[in-house]
Each structure stands twice: as C-alpha cells, then as structure tokens.
Amino acid sequence: MKKGKQKERLFKIIAVCLPVLLFVGLEAALSWADFGRDLSLFVRSPEVAFDMVNPEVSHRFYLSEENAVTGTGDYLKKVKSPEIYRVMVIGESTALGFPYSQHVAFPNRLRYQLQMAYPDKVIEVINLSLTGINSYALYDFAKEVVEKDPDLVVLSIGHNEYYGALGVGSTSNLGNSPALVRMGIKLRKLKTVQLLEGMAKALGIRKRMDKEDLQENLMKRMVAKQEIPYGSKLFRKGLDQFEANLTYALKVFSSNKVPVYFLGTISNERNQPPFISRAGIEANQAEVEQRITLLNDDLTLDQKANELKEILSLDSCFSKTHFMIGELAFAMGENNKARHHFQRAKEHDNLRFRAPEAINQIAQKVCLKYGARFLSLDEVFRKASPDGILGRELFLEHLHPNLEGHQIMAKVLFTEISEDLMPNPQLKEKLTNLLDFPINKVDSIFGEYVTMMLRENWPFNEPISLPQEFEKSMEEALAGGLAVKQISWDLAMEKLYRHYHEYGDYAEALKVAESVANAYPYNAPLQMKAGLLALRIEAEEKATLYFQKAIYHSPTEENLKRIVESYLKAEKLEAALPHLDALIAQSRDPRFESLKVVILETLALENKVEDEPFEADDYSRLSLNYLKIGNLERAKEYVDSLLAVQPDNTQGLQILSAINERLEARSS
Structure with a gap:
C-alpha cells in the first residue's frame, strides 16, 4: 500500500514536470539552432571589444512585425574603464531626434558637448530610445541597463502612454493589467513563444495586417481608441500604467545607486489646435459645434470673446473652445489667460498624442520618492518662447522640438551633469567657443521634408503645396533622398563632405x-x-x-x-x-x-x-x-x-x- 502511494506521488511529479522539461528542452534546442530573434537589450557587436544596442529590441513591445521599429545600434565598451563616463538615454521619438536623424538629437549633442568640455574623459551617451515606446520599456530595460554600470540614466518619456506600443489605447495591446502586459513582454523574448506566434501567423490564426493598413502612417496604425476623454477610466489607466512602471524602474536604479534625470514632457500649445473636441455632456455636442461654426470675422474681438465665454459656460470640456479663447487672448495681449486656455485645450484634446500635465506631476512625485532628479523643460522652453507660450518657434508640429529645442534640452542636461561630473573653471569660455553642435544643411532640410510628409497624413491632414519646378541645391537633393529613404545618412554625409x-x-x-x-x-x-x-x-x-x-x-x-x-x-x-x-x-x-x-x-x-x-x-x-x-x-x-x-x-x-x-x- 505504501509503495503504491509512493508510485502515485512519483507519477504526479512526472506529470507536472514533464511539460516543463519539454518546454525547457525545446527552448534550449531553438536557442542552439539560433531560431527566432535575440531580444536582449544589448548584443555582441561586429567589433570584439564592444557590445551594441540591439536594433531588434522593439519586437518585445510591438505585436506586429510591420509596426516594429529599429533601435540605434549604439556601441559601448564591453569593459568599462575608469575614464569612461557612461550616460544611457531611454526615450521616445523625441530622444531619437524625429523628424531629424538621431545624429542631431539632444543625446548626440550632449555627447559632443561633454566630450569637448572634458577631453580627458571618454564620453559614452548610449541611446536606447525607440519610436512609439512608453513606460513599459522603462520597466523592462531597467535591470539590463544597471548591468552595464551607467554613471547616469536620462529618461525622456510620457507622451506614448495611450497610443504607444502596449499603451491602453493602442492597437498593440496585451490588456489593461500592467502585470499581464509585463508577463507578455517576458514571454515574447522566449524562442518557443516566437515559434508559436510564427505558427499561428502561418495558419491564419493571427492575420497579417492588410496592405491598405500598411499604407497608413505608424501614428494611425497604432491608434485603437481615437477618443480618450479627460478623466475617463481609460485616461486614468494610462496614468496608473505610467506611475507603476516608472516606480519600478526608479526603484531598480535607486537600489543600484544609479543617478537618474527625468526630462519633463513638453508640447506645442499655441500652434497645435486640438485634434478631437468633444463636449463633456454628449447632448451639448451639436449646439457647441454649431455656435462655434457661426463665429465669423465680422464680429469684433470683444464680441467673439463674449460668445466664446458663453459657449465655455455651456460646456467646459470642448477643447476647441479653449483653443479659440487662447488664440483670442493672445491676439489681445492677455498672455496669462492665453496660456491657461491653450493648456486646457491640450488637456481636453481627446486624441491623446500629447501627454497630459498629470504625467509630469506623477513623475515629480515618483522622482522625489526615489531620489531621481526631475528636470522641468517647461520653464526653460517658455523663457525661449515669445510671451512664454510654447509654439512653432521651438516645435515642428504637435510635440517634436526643432533644432533649437534639441539644443535647449542638451544644454539643460549638460549644465546639470557638468555640476556633478567635474568642476571646470574654464567651462563658461568653452561653452561659447567649442560647444555649439555642428549642424549641416542636409540634416536641417531633411527634418523639414519629413515634417511636411508627416503633416500631409492623419491626424494633421494638411495638403502639401508643392513649389514650382526649380533646380535643387546639393543639400536639398541629398535631404530629399534621405526623406524618401533612397540614400543612407552615412552616404549622404560622405557626398556632402566631398562637395564642400x-x-x-x-x-x-x-x-x-x-x-x-x-x-x-x-x-x-x-x-x-x-x-x-x-x-x-x-x-x-x-x-x-x-x-x-x-x-x-x-x-x-x-x-x-x-x-x-x-x-x-x-x-x-x-x-x-x-x-x-x-x-x-x-x-x-x-x-x-x-x-x-x-x-x-x-x-x-x-x-x-x-x-x-x-x-x-x-x-x-x-x-x-x-x-x-x-x-x-x-x-x-x-x-x-x-x-x-x-x-x-x-x-x-x-x-x-x-x-x-x-x-x-x-x-x-
């Protein structure tokens, strides 16, 4: 009898362990056969002494291959010697310089400035940023980043909590439970799961995106919920997701004594009308839209102001009303009022491509708790903006900074780092003589071309007015080739160098x-x-x-x-x-x-x-x-x-x- 029970217990153990052993064996076999993708954050580079940022790491977060983006491929020394000062940047498209090339973005500018100011150091600024990622990348990257012994981590994130990969309103979504999403990310790194995904796709269980979808830009393909009202359940879930992921990441960095700077989110206020305006009470929608339509240029400024005030009293959630009041106040020189209403317009824009102010408030709170440094870009950008209102002087469209904006971001970081890194009495002189980042005309024009192409599509839908035929300069021709991906950046720079x-x-x-x-x-x-x-x-x-x-x-x-x-x-x-x-x-x-x-x-x-x-x-x-x-x-x-x-x-x-x-x- 006793032996029978022992056998029964043994069979149960085998029954439980066998699937696990089979899974482990299959995973080992697939790894040995080099099947699928290695989704480690850092992989071996072609150069023996270096590792590199994995260009394919975005496949952790993008459920569709067609939407996955490419990482920077930045190199870092495998063995970090004492003279190396290593900064790691985790960010979204802004940190990649979009719509410019990553080579003119604030991380590259920062590396240039630090290297010029501290020639005895070897400066590594490793850009881990990816287009369309959000705070799940912070959560997932944190431990791997710590293993590379960074001297500083810079975070530039917050705009993609709703429509970024795995965001609460995204087509690339694994549900609204952060725990389940994190588990999904971990599973996608396994070769066995990659095999099952491939089989599901081949069998038609998981359909490919059709050609019509692929003709749309990435912004449109990623949006599942076009309307996320301010204060709604989904709105709050996006904030909860951000806070939970940021808290985990900062806890990891803090416990490993890694300094962190968090760059506050900023966006265009004055020159970006809200994409989608909705009344807080659905019954008010038609009346608000009709009354706004009836506003015309025959009215005086005071008459417009009074009418808009009445519309706002009818429904304070309609973002276009706030924006129009902001425009009117700005025209009348009432800058504080204009700024307030431009900000309310952004907050109540139901298409959530711009981070709500609550993102910064959460970041400040969590940074304070874990000893990270929150760097408010809002203040320095306002100082560089006419009348302290953020607009086209520093932004290309709804949220991406122009070249001057990137220079401001780099300078903010450089100033903070230089105070911590090493006192240098000649630094002010160097700032004026050496630290101006070299911008060439191709990089500048390329950004303008990509911006025009972006604004032609959803959600901007602004037709491009093509100029009459004219002979293009060398810089314009190279920038055009870059914009339509007919030439690589390296080749464009080589041709430009030879030309000059x-x-x-x-x-x-x-x-x-x-x-x-x-x-x-x-x-x-x-x-x-x-x-x-x-x-x-x-x-x-x-x-x-x-x-x-x-x-x-x-x-x-x-x-x-x-x-x-x-x-x-x-x-x-x-x-x-x-x-x-x-x-x-x-x-x-x-x-x-x-x-x-x-x-x-x-x-x-x-x-x-x-x-x-x-x-x-x-x-x-x-x-x-x-x-x-x-x-x-x-x-x-x-x-x-x-x-x-x-x-x-x-x-x-x-x-x-x-x-x-x-x-x-x-x-x-």
Missing part, C-alpha cells in the same frame, strides 16, 4: 566631418579626419580633442606620425610635442628623438630672436631647422631675413640653394 571639400568650403566640410565623428565616437579614422580638417582651418583646440580621441581608440605609430606631421605643417610645434613623445615611447626609430631636439631648439630660438638683437647664426639655424622639419616656406622666410641683412652670408646662400632645389622638386 571640392569647393574649398572647409568650414562646412568640418561640420559634416564632426557630425559623422560624433555619430561614430569609437571610429578612429573619423576622429582623425575631423581633427585634420579642424587643424586646416586653424581650430587647433578642436583638432587636439579629435586627435586625442583617435589616439585613444587606435594608438598606432602611423596615427601618431600623421598627427605630428600635421601639427608641424600647420606650424604648431609646441602642440606636436606630446604626440611626438608618445611616438618616441612607441617607436625605436632614432629620427623621432632627433626631431624632438630640433623642435625644442627651434622654439627656444624663436623666443630669442623676438627679444634680442639680430644674430646671423640664430637665423641660419632656424632656417636649417625648418628645412629639417619640412616646412620650406618658413625656412625661406628666415633665410631671406638673414640675407636681407647679410647678402653675402655663405651659409645663408647655401641654405637658400637647398631650399630652392626642394621647392623645384616639389613643383615638378
């Missing part, structure tokens, strides 16, 4: 070279290219910074020789010495030691001839030294000065003859 270089516009060519060098901070040849061009236009401090980066990533003898030669050619002898010392330490060639002796003697003699009476030996020696260095023009200047005083100086005549021979050989 061929026409001798080295200042614009340097902007392009810097953009590319900043986009690929670990690529030594690109750093070298930017440094050489900076030296050519006598931007010596900038050249030195790029050379330092090139040598840090690739300290080869060839790179050091090229830098030394470039400094000598530019007559920057003192600047060449540190690189020459590195070259001497690395190479056994005695010529480098001799060159250092010549440089030191030359520097001493040049100081002497400035302050003391003329001595022929000093000038002949200087001329000979520059001849050895290879600077024939400078050598000729000194021998000419010598022969002007002593025309028959034998040594001077011999040096001049040698110089002329080399000049003739060079010209031939």
Whole structure:
C-alpha cells in the first residue's frame, strides 16, 4: 500500500514536470539552432571589444512585425574603464531626434558637448530610445541597463502612454493589467513563444495586417481608441500604467545607486489646435459645434470673446473652445489667460498624442520618492518662447522640438551633469567657443521634408503645396533622398563632405566631418579626419580633442606620425610635442628623438630672436631647422631675413640653394 502511494506521488511529479522539461528542452534546442530573434537589450557587436544596442529590441513591445521599429545600434565598451563616463538615454521619438536623424538629437549633442568640455574623459551617451515606446520599456530595460554600470540614466518619456506600443489605447495591446502586459513582454523574448506566434501567423490564426493598413502612417496604425476623454477610466489607466512602471524602474536604479534625470514632457500649445473636441455632456455636442461654426470675422474681438465665454459656460470640456479663447487672448495681449486656455485645450484634446500635465506631476512625485532628479523643460522652453507660450518657434508640429529645442534640452542636461561630473573653471569660455553642435544643411532640410510628409497624413491632414519646378541645391537633393529613404545618412554625409571639400568650403566640410565623428565616437579614422580638417582651418583646440580621441581608440605609430606631421605643417610645434613623445615611447626609430631636439631648439630660438638683437647664426639655424622639419616656406622666410641683412652670408646662400632645389622638386 505504501509503495503504491509512493508510485502515485512519483507519477504526479512526472506529470507536472514533464511539460516543463519539454518546454525547457525545446527552448534550449531553438536557442542552439539560433531560431527566432535575440531580444536582449544589448548584443555582441561586429567589433570584439564592444557590445551594441540591439536594433531588434522593439519586437518585445510591438505585436506586429510591420509596426516594429529599429533601435540605434549604439556601441559601448564591453569593459568599462575608469575614464569612461557612461550616460544611457531611454526615450521616445523625441530622444531619437524625429523628424531629424538621431545624429542631431539632444543625446548626440550632449555627447559632443561633454566630450569637448572634458577631453580627458571618454564620453559614452548610449541611446536606447525607440519610436512609439512608453513606460513599459522603462520597466523592462531597467535591470539590463544597471548591468552595464551607467554613471547616469536620462529618461525622456510620457507622451506614448495611450497610443504607444502596449499603451491602453493602442492597437498593440496585451490588456489593461500592467502585470499581464509585463508577463507578455517576458514571454515574447522566449524562442518557443516566437515559434508559436510564427505558427499561428502561418495558419491564419493571427492575420497579417492588410496592405491598405500598411499604407497608413505608424501614428494611425497604432491608434485603437481615437477618443480618450479627460478623466475617463481609460485616461486614468494610462496614468496608473505610467506611475507603476516608472516606480519600478526608479526603484531598480535607486537600489543600484544609479543617478537618474527625468526630462519633463513638453508640447506645442499655441500652434497645435486640438485634434478631437468633444463636449463633456454628449447632448451639448451639436449646439457647441454649431455656435462655434457661426463665429465669423465680422464680429469684433470683444464680441467673439463674449460668445466664446458663453459657449465655455455651456460646456467646459470642448477643447476647441479653449483653443479659440487662447488664440483670442493672445491676439489681445492677455498672455496669462492665453496660456491657461491653450493648456486646457491640450488637456481636453481627446486624441491623446500629447501627454497630459498629470504625467509630469506623477513623475515629480515618483522622482522625489526615489531620489531621481526631475528636470522641468517647461520653464526653460517658455523663457525661449515669445510671451512664454510654447509654439512653432521651438516645435515642428504637435510635440517634436526643432533644432533649437534639441539644443535647449542638451544644454539643460549638460549644465546639470557638468555640476556633478567635474568642476571646470574654464567651462563658461568653452561653452561659447567649442560647444555649439555642428549642424549641416542636409540634416536641417531633411527634418523639414519629413515634417511636411508627416503633416500631409492623419491626424494633421494638411495638403502639401508643392513649389514650382526649380533646380535643387546639393543639400536639398541629398535631404530629399534621405526623406524618401533612397540614400543612407552615412552616404549622404560622405557626398556632402566631398562637395564642400571640392569647393574649398572647409568650414562646412568640418561640420559634416564632426557630425559623422560624433555619430561614430569609437571610429578612429573619423576622429582623425575631423581633427585634420579642424587643424586646416586653424581650430587647433578642436583638432587636439579629435586627435586625442583617435589616439585613444587606435594608438598606432602611423596615427601618431600623421598627427605630428600635421601639427608641424600647420606650424604648431609646441602642440606636436606630446604626440611626438608618445611616438618616441612607441617607436625605436632614432629620427623621432632627433626631431624632438630640433623642435625644442627651434622654439627656444624663436623666443630669442623676438627679444634680442639680430644674430646671423640664430637665423641660419632656424632656417636649417625648418628645412629639417619640412616646412620650406618658413625656412625661406628666415633665410631671406638673414640675407636681407647679410647678402653675402655663405651659409645663408647655401641654405637658400637647398631650399630652392626642394621647392623645384616639389613643383615638378
């Protein structure tokens, strides 16, 4: 009897364990066969010393392959050395720079500014942002981010809680329970689940999106609930989702002592009418719409104001009423009133592409609880806006900042980080001289083109007025190719660089070279290219910074020789010495030691001839030294000065003859 019970218990255990063992075995087999997608946040890069942001990580959140977006692919060192300062940015499309390329977005600008201000640091700003994600990405990324030992995490999120992937009003939705959604995200990382999804799709259980849907833009494809009234059940669920996910993420960062900056949400108020206006009481809808339609230009401003006031008293939830009152108040110079009603218009816009103010209030509360720093962008953007009301001066459409807006965001972060990172008394001077991020015309025009294409579609539906045929500039042609995805950003930058270089516009060519060098901070040849061009236009401090980066990533003898030669050619002898010392330490060639002796003697003699009476030996020696260095023009200047005083100086005549021979050989 006892044995029978033991057998029965054993069979039960096997019955429970067998499905688990089969699942584990299948998962292991699929992983071994490299089936499906690796949805880790960080994966191995083609370069051995680096990991990279997984370009496919968005498949965790997007239920449809057709909607999934591509990650940045940013590189980070596998082994974080002490000189590396690592910032990780988790954000939405704004943090990716949309509608511009990610290369001009505030994270890239921040990396550029920090690197220029702190040349002894290696600055990594790793952009984990994805178009259309929301706070579920914060929840899901937090532990993987901590494993990479960041010095700072920047969060720029909040606009996509309703229509972003897995949002409460999104077509890409796993339900309104945060716990179930989080479980769904975890399951989608498993190869077995990916296999089952593929089988369901093949069998027609899960249908593909039809072609008509795919012709719509991503914004429209992601919206399931077009109307989410202010204060409604779904509205509150979006806020609850945001608070729960942010709380978890900040708890993870806080327990691992990772500093966090949260950038408050901002959006266009003055130049973005509400997309959908609905009365708070359905019975009022027709009357409110009719009375607004009857408003016309024949009325005086006061008459319009009185009528709008009455309409508002009838129903205070109709967002278009608030917007029209805001416009009227702004026209009458009543800026505080205008700002209030523009904000109410945004809050009551039923199509929730712009985050409600409650998102910022929740973020402030949770940040305070877990020691994160909430950075209000609202205040700094208002200071840069006419009459303190946010509009087209800093925004391209409903919420994406323009280039000036990205510069403001980068500066806010830079100011905060520089206070924590390292005191630098020369920082204010550097801010004006070095920290202006290089924007080229193609990147700027590209953003304008993409904005026009966006506004042509839902929910803006603004027809594009095509200009008459005209000959496009090189910049316009390249930007157009980028906008319709006929050319890659890398190729566009290479063509633009060659164009400027061929026409001798080295200042614009340097902007392009810097953009590319900043986009690929670990690529030594690109750093070298930017440094050489900076030296050519006598931007010596900038050249030195790029050379330092090139040598840090690739300290080869060839790179050091090229830098030394470039400094000598530019007559920057003192600047060449540190690189020459590195070259001497690395190479056994005695010529480098001799060159250092010549440089030191030359520097001493040049100081002497400035302050003391003329001595022929000093000038002949200087001329000979520059001849050895290879600077024939400078050598000729000194021998000419010598022969002007002593025309028959034998040594001077011999040096001049040698110089002329080399000049003739060079010209031939």
